Amino acid sequence: MTADTRRPHLLVHAGWELFGSDRMLLESARGLREAGERVVVALPAAGPLVGELQAAGVEVLIPPTFALRKSALRPRNWLRSLRDAIRGFVAAVMITRRLRPRTLYVSTIVLPLWPLVGRLLRVPTVTHVHEAEASAARIINTVLYAPHLAAHRIIVNSEFTMRTVGSVIPALGRRATLIPNGVDSPDSVPEPRAVIDRxxxxxxxxxxxxxxxxxxxxxxxxxxxxxxxxxxxxxxxxxxxxxxxxxxxxxxxxxxxxxxxxxxxxxxxxxxxxxxxxxxxxxxxxxxxxxxxxxxxxxxxxxxxxxxxxxxxxxxxxxxxxxxxxxxxxxxxxxxxxxxxxxxxxxxxxxxxxxxxxxxxxFAPEVYRATIAAFLSDLARGR
Structure with a gap:
């Protein structure tokens, strides 16, 4: 942790690599840092994402974390899942009480405990929904989405995601805000070849x-x-x-x-x-x-x-x-x-x-970052 004693925005995420949702977590953290905010991110493991976050001036924690993946729903994994859920819940409560965050940003639907902790400890909480499978069994989608009824607000990354979430749990759809992903790219790229051989x-x-x-x-x-x-x-x-x-x-x-x-x-x-x-x-x-x-x-x-x-x-x-x-x-x-x-x-x-x-x-990432920062700032003020 740093010497910055301000109440931070706490961002929690289920990954540690640099795939799609990992990159969006990183852009969200960068947006808050560009707005002058203190940011703490909790990840389940160390990986490439950690270095990128730290380079942006973000504090990183690696606590025990429970992720509700489909494998956790299999009967043979229930005992292990229960153990992980208890450890994850205790860690989430301890971190939230210690940091007293301005907002809690849950960067995936597979973290079901954090919205509950945010609601119980009266922290303004938002879930960012990156996952939408309209073809999945309704019971699976319901299990995945239902814990996020505890969140005060929902962010979705596309109209398709908004429709999918709303069709499963209409109450979630009604509290959702669409913020399209921002995707970074180089200032210039090589032109496509003039002629294709292979x-x-x-x-x-x-x-x-x-x-x-x-x-x-x-x-x-x-x-x-x-x-x-x-x-x-x-x-x-x-x-x-x-x-x-x-x-x-x-x-x-x-x-x-x-x-x-x-x-x-x-x-x-x-x-x-x-x-x-x-x-x-x-x-x-x-x-x-x-x-x-x-x-x-x-x-x-x-x-x-x-x-x-x-x-x-x-x-x-x-x-x-x-x-x-x-x-x-x-x-x-x-x-x-x-x-x-x-x-x-x-x-x-x-x-x-x-x-x-x-x-x-x-898809300008600076627009995405500014939008996320403004959204969380408004959430912290109770808007």
Whole structure:
């Protein structure tokens, strides 16, 4: 802790990496710091996010934390989940009593205890909802969203998220405020290549079945069958406990005979060099996305984007002519869309650069940071 004794804004988050919601937590903290506020962030573990927060002048705590993930709902995990919930609740109460925060910002719905602690200790509390799966079982969504009825306000990152939350628990929808994500990007990016020899495809995100990198691998093989040479860079890593998927993905790559065309780069905190080296970004998610941060990064990189036809992705980049959409999980449709990128390249590369200029204004991170800071300031004043 620092020598700053002012009452801080307390931000709590379930991650410690630098994926989508992690980055938005970081931008929220930066916004408060730019407004001159003291900020304390509680994370469940140390990771790349810690250094970024500390560089912004944020104090970081790593207390015991209970996260309500789907695995916690399985009967065989109930005892362990109960133990973690008790430890997490005690830690949350102790931290909140010691800091006496001006506001409590819960940066994910999988932290169900913090809104309850905020309400019990009379701290103005907001939950920022980044997760929305309209296709999930209603009972699952109800379990995930219900604890956040204890929050005084809700922030959602898209219209799709607002509709999903409101359809599950209307009371939450009525107290929700839409604040679109801010997405940072370099001041300048390399122009797309004038001529494509071998199509360079980039995938950025979690290496998981839900995110669909295997669909991209299948598409590379299908492109080869039609005579279009393509290579795929996978930038991302599996989450702990999902290593079997990565093994399956590598095995399938070998079976298709495209192992020499698919590079596994692992997690990178800075994705812009990889996007700058690519011709096109694919976002082949199989399930709902509340907001397409990665798709937006592709547009901000001045690159065409081929994404799944999913409401959150459509809402994020559907306004841009360099973005195309295909059926989720359909490798043939993805390959066809990538073939059209090659065929239309001369015009598409020009459109992609024009789209970047529009997207920089729409997703300006400084606007997001100022909006979040003003929102929390108003919440602290009881507005």
């Amino acid at each position: 199509l360079r495809i980039a995938y950025v995100g979690r290496i998981s079945h839900r995110k669909g990198p295997d669909v991209a691998v299948e598409a590379v093989a299908l492109l080869g069958d039609t005579g279009i040479e393509a290579e795929l860079d996978l930038i991302g890593a599996v989450f702990e406990g999902n290593e079997a998927y990565d093994e399956t993905l590598r095995r399938r790559t070998d079976e298709l005979g495209v192992a020499h065309l698919v590079q596994h780069h692992g997690f990178r905190s800075d994705v812009w060099p990889a996007l700058g080296a690519a011709d096109v970004l694919v976002v082949p998610s199989r399930q709902d996305e509340s907001f397409g941060n990665t798709a937006v990064e592709g547009v901000l990189a001045g690159r065409p984007v081929v994404a799944s036809e999913i409401p959150g992705l459509r809402e994020a980049v559907g306004a841009y002519g360099s973005a195309a959409f295909v059926a989720p999980g359909d490798a043939s449709a993805l390959a066809d869309a990538l073939a059209r990128v090659v065929a239309d390249w001369s015009a598409l590369r020009v459109t992609a650069l024009a789209d970047r200029d529009r997207a920089k204004e729409r």
